[in-house]
Every structure is written in structure tokens, then in C-alpha cells.
Amino acid sequence: MFKVNCLNKIANVGLDLFTDNYQMVDNFNDANAVLVRSSSIHDLELPHSLDAIARAGAGVNNIPLDKCAERGIVVFNTPGANANGVKEMVIAALIIAARNIVGGVNWVNSCGADPEVAKLVEKNKSKFSGTEVKGKKLGVIGLGATGVLVANAANKLEMEVYGYDPFISVDAAWKLSKFIKHTKALEEIFRNCDFITVHIPLSDSTKGMFNKDTFAIMKDGVKILNFSRDTLVIDEDMIEALKSGKVHRYVTDFPNPNVCGVEGVITIPHLGASTSESEDNCAVMAVRQIMDYMENGNIKNS
Ligand code: MLT
Numbered sequence: 001m002f003k004v005n006c007l008n009k010i011a012n013v014g015l016d017l018f019t020d021n022y023q024m025v026d027n028f029n030d031a032n033a034v035l036v037r038s039s040s041i042h043d044l045e046l047p048h049s050l051d052a053i054a055r056a057g058a059g060v061n062n063i064p065l066d067k068c069a070e071r072g073i074v075v076f077n078t079p080g081a082n083a084n085g086v087k088e089m090v091i092a093a094l095i096i097a098a099r100n101i102v103g104g105v106n107w108v109n110s111c112g113a114d115p116e117v118a119k120l121v122e123k124n125k126s127k128f129s130g131t132e133v134k135g136k137k138l139g140v141i142g143l144g145a146t147g148v149l150v151a152n153a154a155n156k157l158e159m160e161v162y163g164y165d166p167f168i169s170v171d172a173a174w175k176l177s178k179f180i181k182h183t184k185a186l187e188e189i190f191r192n193c194d195f196i197t198v199h200i201p202l203s204d205s206t207k208g209m210f211n212k213d214t215f216a217i218m219k220d221g222v223k224i225l226n227f228s229r230d231t232l233v234i235d236e237d238m239i240e241a242l243k244s245g246k247v248h249r250y251v252t253d254f255p256n257p258n259v260c261g262v263e264g265v266i267t268i269p270h271l272g273a274s275t276s277e278s279e280d281n282c283a284v285m286a287v288r289q290i291m292d293y294m295e296n297g298n299i300k301n302s
Pocket of ligand 1: 037038056057058059060082270271272273274
């Protein structure tokens with residue numbers, strides 16, 4: 001009998017796959033396998049019984065990978081399982097960055113139940129004018145499952161899409177999406193694009209990639225979308241760039257007290273993959289990975 005602990009809510013459609021060989025336990029310290037979404041495991045003592053951790057999501061920065069490697073604990077993630085959910089949210093964010101929807105909605109709510117609201121709107125709405133995305137340049141950093149879906153959707157919105165991926169060659173990337181203008185250097189994205197969206201894992205080499213030096217080469221009024229990880233951005237440098245007008249809007253999926261409330265920042269409470277479909281897909285993939293490993297010793301990240 002294998003004992004499984006869920007550190008976060010995991011969709012039933014996944015949990016229902018566990019056979020009688022598995023028992024769900026409340027205590028992390030008793031577990032042979034752990035399912036996790038966003039909780040951090042860094043500060044937890046890893047129990048001796050633990051053989052596998054599956055993250056129902058793409059990023060694994062909430063898991064102590066080095067400690068797991070030392071201890072022989074296998075770590076899985078579910079690449080691609082929530083990519084469509086994140087893509088749809090990124091497209092919403094793109095439009096939110098281009099049009100002053102959030103400013104307009106906040107303003108109209110502040111009018112309360114004023115009977116003159118329609119007249120007030122006519123007087124004030126020019127303050128909330130925006131731009132269209134058609135014909136604008138979008139830089140997609142990271143051409144994994146989500147990045148490619150975002151690039152395809154943006155192409156359908158008639159944007160000019162530039163792509164960069166540090167891990168795949170331009171030739172390989174070109175096969176993924178022929179309409180993407182594949183760039184060899186990240187700098188080209190920074191220099192050329194009106195909108196930049198980032199879809200790469202957090203690592204020592206990507207941490208802080210949005211900083212005063214990279215902002216300096218970007219177009220004035222660039223709009224940045226971050227659905228990857230908060231610390232890809234240096235907060236003080238982002239605040240400076242927003243104040244100077246270098247960055248017009250920063251839409252982030254990561255609540256961060258340093259930037260929350262700064263003009264131009266639109267914070268979404270980490271909802272990129274929060275759809276029933278994405279949660280179901282991640283749960284099914286994560287549970288299958290655990291079962292295949294516990295029963296057959298197979299290690300498959302798909
Ligand atoms: C991910 O890594 O896939 C995202 O953080 C989505 C999530 O789990 O909410």
C-alpha cells in the first residue's frame with residue numbers, strides 16, 4: 001500500500017484514478033508520494049518514506065530539487081497540461097494591457113450607484129482610451145507548450161510575433177510556428193517589441209532578467225506580461241521603469257506587495273492555470289506519473 005499526501009487541493013478526476021494500492025494520508029511525514037500545486041516544500045523536512053513528488057503544474061521552484069536529488073526522491077511536473085488555460089489568460093492580459101479596462105472598471109465602480117453615471121461616463125471615458133493589438137509587435141520569451149500557444153493566438157489577432165527560446169535552436173523553433181520571427185538574441189525582443197510576454201522557468205540564469213539594463217534597451221511604453229515567476233523581474237527597476245514611462249503596463253500573475261498598487265501594475269492573483277480543465281489535466285497527469293513510478297519505476301514527464 002502506497003501512502004499519498006496532497007499538500008493542495010488536487011482535482012478529484014485525478015485522485016479517483018488511484019487504485020486500492022493507494023491510501024490518501026493527511027500527514028506529509030507519512031507519505032511515500034506527495035501531490036502539490038503551489039505550496040512551498042522548501043522548509044519542510046522530507047520524510048524518509050518519501051519516494052516521489054508530483055507538481056500539478058509546470059514550475060517546480062516550490063520544490064527543493066537539490067535536496068530531492070540527494071535523497072533520490074523523483075520530482076515530476078505536468079508540462080503542457082495547463083498550457084491552454086494559461087494561454088487564454090495571457091490573451092486576456094494582452095488586451096487588458098492594451099485597453100484601459102481595469103482603470104475604466106475601477107473608475108465606474110467608484111461612481112457607485114450615481115443616477116448620473118451614464119452622463120459621467122460620457123464626460124470621462126476619453127481618459128480610458130487604449131490601443132489595439134493588431135499590427136503590434138509581441139515578443140514571446142520561451143517557446144514551450146504555453147509560449148507556442150500564445151504565439152499562435154496572437155498571430156490570429158494579427159500581431160507580429162517575435163519568439164526567443166534559450167533552449168532550442170532557431171531551426172527547431174521555426175518548425176514549431178513558421179509565422180514567428182525567430183530571434184537568436186533576447187536583446188532583439190527587448191529592442192523591437194511593443195508587448196513582451198515571458199514563458200520560461202525560473203532559474204539562476206533567468207532570475208532578474210527584467211532589470212534596469214534590459215529596460216533601458218526596450219521601446220518606450222512597452223507592455224510586459226509575466227505569467228512565469230515573480231522574481232524574473234527586479235521590483236525596484238520595474239517601479240522606476242513604470243514611473244519614467246519606459247514600461248506602460250505590467251500585468252503580473254504574482255501578487256507582490258512591492259509592486260501592487262503602483263500605477264501601471266495590474267496584478268492577477270495567480271489565476272493563470274485556474275480553470276477546471278487545466279486543474280483536471282494537471283491532476284490526471286500527476287497521478288498517472290506517480291502510479292507509473294511507484295508500480296513500474298517509470299519516470300515520464302508527460
Ligand atoms: C504553473 O507552474 O503551471 C503555474 O504556476 C500554474 C499554477 O499552478 O497555478
